[in-house]
Amino acid sequence: xxxxxxxxxxxxxxxxxxxxxxxxxxxxxxxxxxxxxxxxxxxxxxxxxxxxxxxxxxxxxxxxxxxxxxxxxxxxxxxxxxxxxxxxxxxxxxxxxxxxxxxxxxxxxxxxxxxxxxxxxxxxxxxxxxxxxxxxxxxxxxxxxxxxxxx
Numbered sequence: 246x247x248x249x250x251x252x253x254x255x256x257x258x259x260x261x262x263x264x265x266x267x268x269x270x271x272x273x274x275x276x277x278x279x280x281x282x283x284x285x286x287x288x289x290x291x292x293x294x295x296x297x298x299x300x301x302x303x304x305x306x307x308x309x310x311x312x313x314x315x316x317x318x319x320x321x322x323x324x325x326x327x328x329x330x331x332x333x334x335x336x337x338x339x340x341x342x343x344x345x346x347x348x349x350x351x352x353x354x355x356x357x358x359x360x361x362x363x364x365x366x367x368x369x370x371x372x373x374x375x376x377x378x379x380x381x382x383x384x385x386x387x388x389x390x391x392x393x394x395x396x
Contacts, residue, residue: 261345268346270337274314277304277321283338284347286323286330296323320354331355 268283278293281302287293296302297311301324304315315321315334323330336350369376376384385391 261349262343264336264338264342264346264349265340268338268340268342270339273337274316275337275339276311277302277309277313277315278311279339280315280334280337281321281323283341284332284350285341285344286325286332301325321351328358329355 278290278297281287281293281296282290287296293302294311297309297313300308302309302311303322304313305320306322309321315337317334317337319334321332321334323332331354333352333354334350335352338347338350341347
């Protein structure tokens, strides 16, 4: 399932399969915990309920209970791993569907997460033996230690 290039050479995005009719909400609103679960932002509905009880879910800037109804166009903020996911509701789901189908039911307005700088870690080749005195001093300097002090 690769994207076939268009005549001008640009890749053409595949359209996701249609959402099954039973997965769409019958009315014009749905519970926020059900929607978060159906759009695959949490693994289970009970996790969505717990997140709402803990105050990690906001609808249009206000803290939301799990049973709060959302409509198309509402903004939902979900706190995940210390970062906010900002989602605009584009479709109402009550049943869990595939990821490509679920992506059509929200617009992600979140800022990208900042990249964490990984500190340089000294790596020695396996089987290289014991470090020489010079290598040990270089490793200590990299770790921010003074090689003249015994620890």
